[in-house]
Amino acid sequence: MKRIGILGGTFDPPHIGHFIIAEEVRTALQLEAVWFIPTYEPPHKHEAATDAVSRWEMLNLVLANHASFQLNTIEIDRSGKSYTIDTMVELKKRYPETEFYFIIGADMVEYLPNWYRIDELQELVNFVGVKRAGYQLETTYPIIQVEIPMVDVSSSMIRDRIMANQSIKYLVPETVHTYIKEHGLYENK
Template identity: 70%
Template structure:
């Protein structure tokens, strides 16, 4: 049975925090791969700042140097708001032999009671919780806790820094930084 981690998100933009989380969980749980699944439109957030095609391109740049990190566009292909429950039903149908581990930050661990069909979802996937500044890894739902180096970087922080004309060097992979600069994403309006 193939052990696969799933890291979902808007990736607006992808940053080194995403990559650190994926690598730490991969190593800690001895996973074979981590699939990055960008959302077309997340159910719990406003729409993304950058069109989905560009977010996918940035993610492709971010994942280039790790053959164990894969891009999966299942939620983008479905379009509209995506719920993890629907994604996991589809993935289990496509990969019945896979053992899926859904990686979430502590902010999402606290939000689990509000997830769509959470009681059914916990039977489809193992949740892996990682620490995030300002949040606790506390829930009544079963989660596997993985300790990671606490790197307080978020896509929101990166967008804010770019709008304030501040550097994001070293916060995102160099190829993502170059892509953002070339396209003028997140710049001051």
């Protein structure tokens, strides 16, 4: 049976924290790959600061050079709000011989009781919790804990830095940094 990690998110923009988490979980759990699944419209946040195509393009630039990371556009293709249960039901239909490991930060671990149809979802996927500053990995739901280096970076912090005309060098991969500059993303939003 294949073992695949799932890292979902808005990726607005994708940053080094996303890739560190994916690589640490992939190696710790000996996963064959990690699929990055950008959401079209996040169900638990306000709308994304950039359109789905820009977020997809930024991810694609980085993932093209990493054999173990793959871009899966299931939620963008579906458009609208995406709930994890809908995505996982579809993925299980398409890949019945695959065991999925859904990677979430500690902030989402604490939020698990509020996830849409969480009891059904936990039957379809193994949750993998990684630490995040200011949060604990405490929940009544079964999760696999993976220790990762603490890198306190977030997409909102990067957007704020861009709006304040501060450097984001080394916080995002160089290809993402170039894309953001070339397309004038996150300026005056």
